[in-house]
Amino acid sequence: MDSGVKKSGVTSSQVARRAGVSQSAVSRTFTPGASISPKTREKVMAAAQELGYRPNAIARSLITNRSRIIAVVMAYLENLFYPDVLEELGRLLVKENYRLLLFTGHMDRDSDPVFDQLMQYRVDGIILASTTLSSHLSEECATAGIPVVLFNRTTERDAVSSVTTRNREGGRRIAEFLIAGGHRRFGYISGVESSSTNRDRFAGYQEALAEAGHDEIAIGVGNYDRAEAEAAAREMLSQPNRPDALFVANDHMAVAVMDVARYELGLSIPEDLSIVGYDDVGPARWTSYGITTMSQPLKRMVEATVNILMGQISSGEIEAEHRILSGELMVRTSARLPKTGVVEIDGRRIYKPGKS
Amino acid sequence: MDSGVKKSGVTSSQVARRAGVSQSAVSRTFTPGASISPKTREKVMAAAQELGYRPNAIARSLITNRSRIIAVVMAYLENLFYPDVLEELGRLLVKENYRLLLFTGHMDRDSDPVFDQLMQYRVDGIILASTTLSSHLSEECATAGIPVVLFNRTTERDAVSSVTTRNREGGRRIAEFLIAGGHRRFGYISGVESSSTNRDRFAGYQEALAEAGHDEIAIGVGNYDRAEAEAAAREMLSQPNRPDALFVANDHMAVAVMDVARYELGLSIPEDLSIVGYDDVGPARWTSYGITTMSQPLKRMVEATVNILMGQISSGEIEAEHRILSGELMVRTSARLPKTGVVEIDGRRIYKPGKS
DNA sequence: ACGCATATTGCATACGAATGCAAAAATGCT
DNA sequence: AGCATTTTTGCATTCGTATGCAATATGCGT
Numbered sequence: 001m002d003s004g005v006k007k008s009g010v011t012s013s014q015v016a017r018r019a020g021v022s023q024s025a026v027s028r029t030f031t032p033g034a035s036i037s038p039k040t041r042e043k044v045m046a047a048a049q050e051l052g053y054r055p056n057a058i059a060r061s062l063i064t065n066r067s068r069i070i071a072v073v074m075a076y077l078e079n080l081f082y083p084d085v086l087e088e089l090g091r092l093l094v095k096e097n098y099r100l101l102l103f104t105g106h107m108d109r110d111s112d113p114v115f116d117q118l119m120q121y122r123v124d125g126i127i128l129a130s131t132t133l134s135s136h137l138s139e140e141c142a143t144a145g146i147p148v149v150l151f152n153r154t155t156e157r158d159a160v161s162s163v164t165t166r167n168r169e170g171g172r173r174i175a176e177f178l179i180a181g182g183h184r185r186f187g188y189i190s191g192v193e194s195s196s197t198n199r200d201r202f203a204g205y206q207e208a209l210a211e212a213g214h215d216e217i218a219i220g221v222g223n224y225d226r227a228e229a230e231a232a233a234r235e236m237l238s239q240p241n242r243p244d245a246l247f248v249a250n251d252h253m254a255v256a257v258m259d260v261a262r263y264e265l266g267l268s269i270p271e272d273l274s275i276v277g278y279d280d281v282g283p284a285r286w287t288s289y290g291i292t293t294m295s296q297p298l299k300r301m302v303e304a305t306v307n308i309l310m311g312q313i314s315s316g317e318i319e320a321e322h323r324i325l326s327g328e329l330m331v332r333t334s335a336r337l338p339k340t341g342v343v344e345i346d347g348r349r350i351y352k353p354g355k356s
Numbered sequence: 357m358d359s360g361v362k363k364s365g366v367t368s369s370q371v372a373r374r375a376g377v378s379q380s381a382v383s384r385t386f387t388p389g390a391s392i393s394p395k396t397r398e399k400v401m402a403a404a405q406e407l408g409y410r411p412n413a414i415a416r417s418l419i420t421n422r423s424r425i426i427a428v429v430m431a432y433l434e435n436l437f438y439p440d441v442l443e444e445l446g447r448l449l450v451k452e453n454y455r456l457l458l459f460t461g462h463m464d465r466d467s468d469p470v471f472d473q474l475m476q477y478r479v480d481g482i483i484l485a486s487t488t489l490s491s492h493l494s495e496e497c498a499t500a501g502i503p504v505v506l507f508n509r510t511t512e513r514d515a516v517s518s519v520t521t522r523n524r525e526g527g528r529r530i531a532e533f534l535i536a537g538g539h540r541r542f543g544y545i546s547g548v549e550s551s552s553t554n555r556d557r558f559a560g561y562q563e564a565l566a567e568a569g570h571d572e573i574a575i576g577v578g579n580y581d582r583a584e585a586e587a588a589a590r591e592m593l594s595q596p597n598r599p600d601a602l603f604v605a606n607d608h609m610a611v612a613v614m615d616v617a618r619y620e621l622g623l624s625i626p627e628d629l630s631i632v633g634y635d636d637v638g639p640a641r642w643t644s645y646g647i648t649t650m651s652q653p654l655k656r657m658v659e660a661t662v663n664i665l666m667g668q669i670s671s672g673e674i675e676a677e678h679r680i681l682s683g684e685l686m687v688r689t690s691a692r693l694p695k696t697g698v699v700e701i702d703g704r705r706i707y708k709p710g711k712s
Numbered sequence: 713a714c715g716c717a718t719a720t721t722g723c724a725t726a727c728g729a730a731t732g733c734a735a736a737a738a739t740g741c742t
Numbered sequence: 743a744g745c746a747t748t749t750t751t752g753c754a755t756t757c758g759t760a761t762g763c764a765a766t767a768t769g770c771g772t
Contacts, residue, residue, distance in 0.1 A: 009421075011758055022722045027760055034760090037720055037768095052496070057476040058423060059758035061414045063727045065365075069457075077443045078638065083433040090460030099473065101425075102458045104446030117455060120413040140408070259643040282434065287615040288644040367728055378752045383729055390730090393738090393750055415728035419757045719768065730756085738749065 010053040019047035030055045061122070070309065071123040073103045073114070076130040076224065079252040081281045081298070085129060085151065088302040096310055098124070106131055119144065125309040127151055147312035149305050152296070154196045154322065161312075161321045163304045167197050170294040171204025171247070173329050174276050177292075177351050178245040179212050180338030183274060187218035187243030189232050189253060195224075198249055201278060205247055218243050222253045229253035233260045237267065244273055245335070251277040251284040254291050258334065274335035280327070290333035297325050328352075366409040375403035386411045417478070426665065427479040429459045429470070432486040432580065435608040437637045437654070441485060441507065444658040452666055454480070462487055475500065481665040483507055503668035505661050508652070510552045510678065517668075517677045519660045523553050526650040527560025527603070529685050530632050533648075533707050534601040535568050536694030539630060543574035543599030545588050545609060551580075554605055557634060561603055574599050578609045585609035589616045593623065600629055601691070607633040607640040610647050614690065630691035636683070646689035653681050684708075 012026040019026070021040055028034035029044040047053075061067045070093055074082055086102075093100050101123060103114050115137050118126065126141060129151040141148050142159035154162035178186065186209055191198035206217060218239070220232030229248065236242060237260070248254035254277030261267040261275070269275060277284055280295035304323040312318050329351040331342050341353040368382040375382070377396055384390035385400040403409075417423045426449055430438055442458075449456050457479060459470050471493050474482065482497060485507040497504050498515035510518035534542065542565055547554035562573060574595070576588030585604065592598060593616070604610035610633030617623040617631070625631060633640055636651035660679040668674050685707040687698050697709040 009758095012760095013758080023759080024722060024761080025720090027758095028721090031760075035720060040720080054472065054475050056418075056478060056758050057473075058414055058417045058478055059727090060760075061727095062412075062418055062729095062758080063760050065727080067414060072458075077439040078436070080434070080436060080439070083436075083439040083442075086439075086458070087433045087460050090458060094459075094461070094470070094473075099477065100458045100460075102428075102442070102446060102456045103450075104443050104456075105450070114450070116410065117413075117450075119410050121455065122412060122414055255642065263643045283639065286611065287619045365728095368730095369728080379729075380731080380752060381750090383731085384751090387730075391750060396750080412728055415757090416730075417757095418728080418759095419730050421757075714772090715770100717768100717770080719766105721764105721766070723762105723764085725762090726760085728757105732753105732755090734751105734753090736749105736751070738747100740747075741745090742743105 010051045012053070012055070015044060015047045015051055015053045018051060019043045026053075065122075067122050067124055068097060069099045069101050069121060069123045070125045070127060071101045071103060071118050071121070072127045072129065073118075073131045074129045075104060075106050077104065078226070079130075079224070079250070079279075079281070080283065081250070081252065081279050081296075082130060084281070084298055085302060088299055089127070089306070092302060092306045096306065112137070119146075124313050125149070127305060127309070128153075142318060145316070145318065147309055147318050149308050151305055152197060152301065159318060159320050161308050161323075163301050163308070163323045163325070164197070165294075165296050165301070165325050165327050167200035168204035168207075170278065170327060170329075171201040171206075172208040173204075173351065173353075174247050174278075174294060175205045175208035175212075176353055177329055177338060177341075178247070178274060178276065178335065179209070179214070180341060180353065181245070181274060181336040182338075183243075183245035183336070184214075185218070185241065185243045185245065186214055186216070187220070187236055187246040189220045189222040189229055189236070189246065189248040189257060191222060191224040191249035191253075193221065193223075198224075201247075201249055222249060222257075224250060224253060226253065226256040230256045230260050233257040234264065237261055237265050237273070242273075246273060246275050248275060248277050251279045251281045251291055251293055253277075254293070254334075255283050255289055258289055258291070269334055270336045276329075276335050280330050284330075284332070292332045292335040293330055295327040295330050297327055300325055366407045368409070368411070371400060371403045371407055371409045374407060375399045382409075421478075423478050423480055424453060425455045425457050425477060425479045426481045426483060427457045427459060427474045427477070428483045428485065429474075429487045430485045431460060431462050433460065434582070435486075435580070435606070435635075435637070436639065437606070437608065437635050437652075438486060440637070440654055441658060444655055445483070445662070448658060448662045452662065468493070475502075480669050481505070483661060483665070484509075498674060501672070501674065503665055503674050505664050507661055508553060508657065515674060515676050517664050517679075519657050519664070519679045519681070520553070521650075521652050521657070521681050521683050523556035524560035524563075526634065526683060526685075527557040527562075528564040529560075529707065529709075530603050530634075530650060531561045531564035531568070532709055533685055533694060533697075534603070534630060534632065534691065535565070535570070536697060536709065537601070537630060537692040538694075539599075539601035539692070540570075541574070541597065541599040541601065542570055542572075543576070543592055543602040545576045545578040545585055545592070545602065545604040545613060547578060547580040547605035547609070549577065549579075554580075557603075557605055578605060578613075580606060580609060582609065582612040586612045586616050589613040590620065593617055593621050593629070598629075602629060602631050604631060604633050607635045607637045607647055607649055609633075610649070610690075611639050611645055614645055614647070625690055626692045632685075632691050636686050640686075640688070648688045648691040649686050651683040651686050653683055656681055 013023045016023040016026045028036040126148045150162040220236045222229030277291045277293035284291035331349040369379045372379040372382045384392040482504045506518040576592045578585035633647045633649035640647035687705040
């Protein structure tokens with residue numbers, strides 16, 4: 001009756017018996033680089049095939065003390081930027097023979113249950129995107145010897161690496177672009193005010209505006225959230241002296257802001273109002289929006305993240321490393337064009353002041 | 357010097373020694389429902405706290421033969437529907453004390469390496485979204501006693517459960533709505549033609565149109581992909597006898613189609629062309645699009661998925677179960693309104709023929 | 713063919729926690 | 743207090759694989 005495959009759970013010992021070798025031989029067959037003769041290897045492989053054997057990763061992890069699992073903590077999946085990151089992460093990690101354990105939701109407070117689980121699975125590394133880690137927890141990771149990489153955010157804390165882009169320069173670039181476009185009244189819709197990306201983007205923006213003599217900036221708080229950004233835009237743009245140039249801290253919000261500006265307030269973009277975003281995420285490229293935006297080099301960012309992780313895992317040295325990449329100001333239709341500085345590079349229009 | 361915590365890896369035995377009890381006692385302290393006196397439990401807890409002990413999930417899995425990990429295979433993250441699903445899945449699984457191992461990318465062919473890994477980790481269940489499983493692989497899961505649930509797709513194959521919505525009825529409803537709107541020439545932009553969702557949506561659409569005497573349907577192939585949908589729309593809508601009513605198999609494509617219709621072909625929506633989508637995903641609600649679309653009850657779908665999985669895991673019985681939910685036709689601005697049948701329910705407009 | 717170097721193999725043990733079983737302790741009852 | 747019952751505890755074993763070590767087999771040179 002049950003002559004067939006039983007509830008699976010074929011073990012290396014069973015394969016060994018079948019192949020007439022020791023369990024060690026089976027193990028060695030499936031361990032790259034282990035000492036095993038082609039002859040026995042073949043016998044083992046044949047037996048394994050017949051029984052449908054697959055090494056048990058759990059048991060292997062237990063003894064090697066390597067789970068080959070990377071934990072990714074990510075909230076804020078409504079912003080397409082992060083799903084894109086996730087997809088690319090999956091691609092790269094699988095290539096490195098790692099698995100991706102996903103935790104959605106935030107883990108800000110200390111002693112978070114998510115963190116507990118994360119530690120229980122003895123993950124080999126942690127990637128934090130759109131989330132931060134309390135100082136206590138990051139310390140714990142360090143002492144546990146687990147590398148942590150912050151993705152698209154950074155911190156002064158030791159022992160935690162990060163991958164970001166030059167947000168300050170990005171903010172500056174946007175300011176320069178808008179100034180060159182002849183705008184006079186500037187606005188900013190912020191992300192989460194305590195986040196490093198928001199701070200830096202705004203700092204650069206403000207700095208460059210100030211240098212050009214523009215000290216007043218209308219500010220609304222969007223918290224990287226559609227609804228809040230809409231509310232902020234509604235308020236800011238219905239003022240009589242509303243800005244004619246608006247930097248929205250990311251594209252996810254910029255899309256919402258554009259809809260409010262156009263359809264609730266009847267403003268023409270870019271005639272009445274120029275909008276610039278950040279990230280260069282999918283919808284920014286859709287014709288309805290065509291957002292002029294600072295791009296973040298997603299693939300290279302993910303690559304750097306995986307790279308840091310792999311380095312720290314294999315070396316065992318957890319030294320905080322900070323990779324900072326640069327993006328480009330992608331010029332589309334949501335903002336007035338400056339007279340000079342827009343160049344075309346294989347089909348994409350980019351703002352590079354200095355070059356015509 | 358290193359009097360502090362060492363490279364972590366605190367074991368239950370260490371805690372036991374510290375607390376002056378046996379390793380079993382420690383284990384029992386952390387096993388809900390195990391026989392342990394409050395007194396010793398407290399001693400153990402104290403020792404665990406001091407040493408920073410956390411049960412090793414890997415070791416636990418090995419002996420309990422339960423990994424408490426669910427594999428989620430998901431491609432197509434550009435379609436916001438899936439990130440939303442992922443987020444909700446994460447929420448629910450964590451509530452059930454399960455972890456989510458994410459595999460991105462497809463696994464259509466047999467003997468896929470992804471599948472191998474999946475089996476190696478002895479996951480307790482598998483959720484397949486936007487991917488299918490070859491017959492060989494699904495059999496293997498069955499014999500291995502691993503429950504599999506197809507999300508938003510289905511199959512005739514035994515032993516594989518599924519959660520879907522009434523796609524056929526959805527297609528019918530859309531046809532009825534468009535007919536009631538007074539349209540005369542109908543079009544369809546398909547998803548992946550072999551997918552069950554696409555087949556069913558189209559079947560219902562075609563059926564209802566035929567019943568009303570509309571036998572001709574212009575068809576374009578979109579493969580659930582933006583670029584392909586754009587190309588298909590471009591071609592279909594530049595014909596002299598182009599449709600005035602177009603059902604696009606999902607919102608992800610519908611958005612692209614609207615942009616092509618409006619900005620490349622200069623069509624007014626819904627005056628020149630009505631567009632109806634499927635899913636009711638984020639961008640469908642954005643003012644720029646305002647897509648009239650069949651909603652899929654995402655939360656309830658995810659709930660059903662987790663529910664099936666938990667049931668099969670705890671009972672050990674893997675009997676294919678098919679949950680079929682229904683959505684509503686959300687009425688917005690991308691399609692002409694019929695004279696009757698649109699009702700308003702807490703702020704949302706829905707098409708319910710028969711009711712005025 | 714012999715001896716030595718090298719490649720393979722099997723044995724035994726370890727990884728960290730869960731659990732059946734029997735011993736020990738605590739509790740209840742008269 | 744004394745006995746029966748229940749609760750708590752520790753011992754020993756188990757899960758499936760990897761690996762150091764010693765034993766055995768293979769290959770090479772002369």
